[in-house]
Amino acid sequence: MTLSDLPSSTGRPARRWRDRPGIIGWLYAAPTAAVVVLLFVLPVALAVWMSLNKWPLIGGPHTLNFPDNYAHIPSDELFLQGIGFTVTYTVLIVFLLVIVAMVLALIVEQPRRGVGILRTAYFVPAVVGLTSSALLFYGLYSASIGPINPLLQALGIIKEPVDWLGTPTNALISTLILMTWRFAGFYMLILLTGLQAIPRDIYEAARIDGGGPFQIFRYVTLPLLRPSLALCFVMIVTGGLLAFEQFYVLTSGGPDNSTVTMVMAMFRQAFSLFDLGRASAIAVVMLIALVAVNALQLSVLRRQDP
Numbered sequence: 690m691t692l693s694d695l696p697s698s699t700g701r702p703a704r705r706w707r708d709r710p711g712i713i714g715w716l717y718a719a720p721t722a723a724v725v726v727l728l729f730v731l732p733v734a735l736a737v738w739m740s741l742n743k744w745p746l747i748g749g750p751h752t753l754n755f756p757d758n759y760a761h762i763p764s765d766e767l768f769l770q771g772i773g774f775t776v777t778y779t780v781l782i783v784f785l786l787v788i789v790a791m792v793l794a795l796i797v798e799q800p801r802r803g804v805g806i807l808r809t810a811y812f813v814p815a816v817v818g819l820t821s822s823a824l825l826f827y828g829l830y831s832a833s834i835g836p837i838n839p840l841l842q843a844l845g846i847i848k849e850p851v852d853w854l855g856t857p858t859n860a861l862i863s864t865l866i867l868m869t870w871r872f873a874g875f876y877m878l879i880l881l882t883g884l885q886a887i888p889r890d891i892y893e894a895a896r897i898d899g900g901g902p903f904q905i906f907r908y909v910t911l912p913l914l915r916p917s918l919a920l921c922f923v924m925i926v927t928g929g930l931l932a933f934e935q936f937y938v939l940t941s942g943g944p945d946n947s948t949v950t951m952v953m954a955m956f957r958q959a960f961s962l963f964d965l966g967r968a969s970a971i972a973v974v975m976l977i978a979l980v981a982v983n984a985l986q987l988s989v990l991r992r993q994d995p
Contacts (some may be wrong), residue, residue: 733976737971746963758970767946768954768971775950778861779929785869786925787918790876797877798884810879815875823938826867830854855918857947860940866949867935872928876921883917884910919990923983930979951975 712960740758744751762768779860797808829835830853838850853863887910895905910917933952936942942949942957955975959968 736969736972736976740965740973744964744966744969746959746965751966753925754966758966759974761967762970762974765954765958765967765971767949767957769953770946771949771951774948775930775932778864778932778950779926781861781865782868782929783922783925785865786876787921789869789873790880790921793873793877794855794880794884798881807822808878811877812874814871814873815878817871820904820938822867822871823935826863826870827854827939830863854940854958855944857944860948861945864935864939867939872925873959878927879921880914880917883914887913915990919987922986922990926982926986930975930982 690963737749740749741753741755743754743757785901794812797804797811815859817825829837831852832838832852835853837853838847840851841847852859854860891913892905895909900908931952932950933956936950937956940948942953951971952975955968958971959965982994
């Protein structure tokens with residue numbers, strides 16, 4: 690008999706702390722909670738506090754000036770321009786990535802000879818860092834050393850070299866190509882996991898009932914793939930609204946600020962105009978908008994058909 694087996698003053702056996710599931714659960718969660726507090730909660734709290742103050746990046750003490758930083762946002766033309774461009778880019782990249790990732794997932798879904806090589810080849814770009822990918826494509830698009838223009842001219846597709854990053858439309862298209870190459874394989878893997886989780890019996894029953902490939906995809910695959918699609922949509926929209934590296938490396942916001950995103954506008958406010966207070970106000974507004982957009986997405990995508 691151990692001490693824990695002895696009856697307590699109430700007549701019940703004393704329980705050790707490790708016999709309490711709640712305490713064990715908190716102990717397991719403590720390291721993750723500490724990381725979340727340290728790397729998310731505290732920075733967000735600091736950003737909120739900075740947004741309430743005049744906070745110069747270089748020199749001078751910070752002073753409370755609420756709500757001046759937030760009142761300045763509607764008059765920030767670069768940020769307002771960035772909102773329009775960011776929304777346009779997000780809509781286009783969501784459409785491209787979901788379509789391409791779905792096609793790739795359907796191609797490699799069925800086990801057959803060589804499918805493992807295809808899955809690996811499609812996924813390889815996902816392991817390359819985004820900044821490294823942008824630098825790679827910057828070289829490919831270069832008018833002086835890039836191989837794309839000479840190759841297209843040799844194939845007779847174009848007659849004159851194309852300035853891939855010199856016009857607003859070309860810069861946007863070039864960035865969309867980069868992001869599709871970089872992330873399509875990653876989202877293909879998510880959708881492939883969802884496809885393989887669908888029971889084969891459901892497909893067999895649909896075929897017996899006379900369903901064709903399109904009908905089976907529309908009424909069987911897509912509804913059962915909704916959780917995977919919801920995850921893809923949330924991640925792509927979040928990445929689109931927070932776009933920074935790809936445009937910063939490829940276009941630096943040009944030409945003529947036509948590819949400035951919201952994050953780039955915030956970055957310039959902080960590190961070009963040296964005003965951390967206004968930059969933090971933009972960050973807080975973006976965080977609230979991002980949470981609202983993701984909550985709306987999840988509520989729509991998880992809604993069951995009546």
